[in-house]
Amino acid sequence: MTNKYKPSFLKNRKLFFFAQYLLIIFILISCNSKTPVITSINPKIGQIGEIITLNGSNFGSSRDEAYVTIAGVAPTNSSYFLWQDNMIIIKVPELGESGLVYVHANGKKSNGVLFSNSAVVPKPIEGEELGLQPRITSVNPASSAPGSLIIINGNNFGMSRENSLQSMLSRGSLETHITGVFFSWDYDSGPINPYMVREPEFIEVSEIEIGYEAWSAREIRVRLPDGAVSGNVEVRTAHGRSRPVFFEVSGKPGVKILKEKRSYIVTYSVDIRVHDATKPNTLYLWIPFPINSSSQRNVSLISRNVDPFIENHHNVSLFKMDNLTAGINQSVSHSFQVEVYTVETEIRPLAVRQDNNAQTRSALYAMHTQSSDLIPSDDQIIKTAVNSIIGREQNPYLKAKLIYDWIIKNIEINDALYYNTNTDNTSLHAVLSTRQSDHYSAVRLFTSMARAAGVPCIPIGGVLIDKGGQTFQHHWAEFWIDAFGWLPVDPAMGAGAITLDSFHEPIVLHEETNNNKDLASYYFGNIDNMRIAFSRGEHVLSQIENRGRLVSHTQSYSIQNIWEEASGGLESYSSLWGDIIISGVYVH
16 A cells, blocks of 8 residues: 555655745746846937837846836837847837836836937027026036036026025025026836826035036036936026026936935924023024935925024024013924935946046035044044055045945944034044944044045934834935935944834845845945935034024034024023924825
8 A cells, every 4th residue: 555655645745846946946036137227228319209229238038018118108019119138129109298218127117218309308599589587508518427517608697696595585485596507306206107297307506515616697617416317407597597408417337216205294493481681682593494405305384483584594594583581482483394205326336436636626525525523534543543444445435335334343333322422523532442332423433434535425414203203313424426426324224223113114225135134235325215304514604793602402403503692681591492393294
């Protein structure tokens, strides 16, 4: 009887192992599927019904269930003429505006490449144009990378940008940058609805990048801002917008993806109680609001109970209270809406270049590599430590990576130390000697070391937001790479010093790593959307009155040197700066 059933048993075992083998093969194939990459599109400007060619890699040898979207529109099956692993030939479907082209293959989405509908691409105007509206006649070069110098020629730009800005400040408007140069901006909106049309969005030349080099009535010199994409560029003044001109962003040593848009409603207040005062007296409050950047946008005021004395000065509003009396209670409260995006980057280190010529290097380097009390990059102990970490490395991206990895590996980041940290450079000496730090000092150390290594870097002040909407003061950093832009860094999150599960769903890393637990890798070059920034770099403010008595909050959600200033007979008062309250969250 035993011999009778033995063959059946062996047969079942073979089937079992064969099934396991097939499962392993399937898993390996799934894990090894690569993200499609578009390297070029030809032509870049065309019309509906025209044939375009996409070159790249990892498209797949046949189309099967793969497809292409152009400006959110998916062409019909009959529109595909050729589908190879490195080339796709396709007919342009009906579309309105210009938009990004994506290849969707292997369950993954490629980088976006701009295709412009020639029917809506603006053309230069011949002859003189009447009126005061600004007009662009040429942009040189017509293609470049972030940080590059762009020269815009035309007329009706105005004698200076500052005069127009000042006129807007007095109107109490947050749109203080109505006069400026604006480039196209875009983000990855995930699954595309072919019936949804998105309005084109823009990003202004950046103040933090020292982007405005010269402004006259007929010529503007600017630096291409971080976050700009191929598309239209336009000049805006108080007299209107210029007709846009197409500009191509090219030559970047990597890709930056903005995605997972979230909108937050932010509410906070300052309560003042006066204990002892005689007239005349004045109390000034410097209250920050969420910043605008390539990944945090469209900051808009919802409400406030008091109008500011000065609106939007270095990203803070100045409130003035005159002739306060003993026993009085005053409050300043306001609400903002702000959009925040997840940032993910992929850099090709060998393609990174740094301009070491002091004469051609942009002012950004001088500004964001200088030493200060907060960021003591010229401190000899810090410089010695940096030299031992980076050795002979010359690549700025790899320098920053070496410094970040060293901090993650050698410094124990513990936020229990947060409120016991001093702000002078001796605290960073203590961090280096004890190998212990909070998130604030870890960011100061990274920024100081990066600057000491010649890499432009800025600290960021803001709040983290947990799943319940509660906020926690937090700091991170960004460093600059020529021709690419800013890359975010969060040493505390990378070191696992903050419990990730309480803030958001598990981070999904670059698909190539296939490792959802490698937080140290993720938080170098990437950042989540569960945070709001109130400062980028140090906001250095000037006091209003020579004899004013200043108050500073050295470890708050905004990195600024002045928060309060009391003058005259205001002898005694107390202030309560409330927590940042999230009163609404919208996931798009």
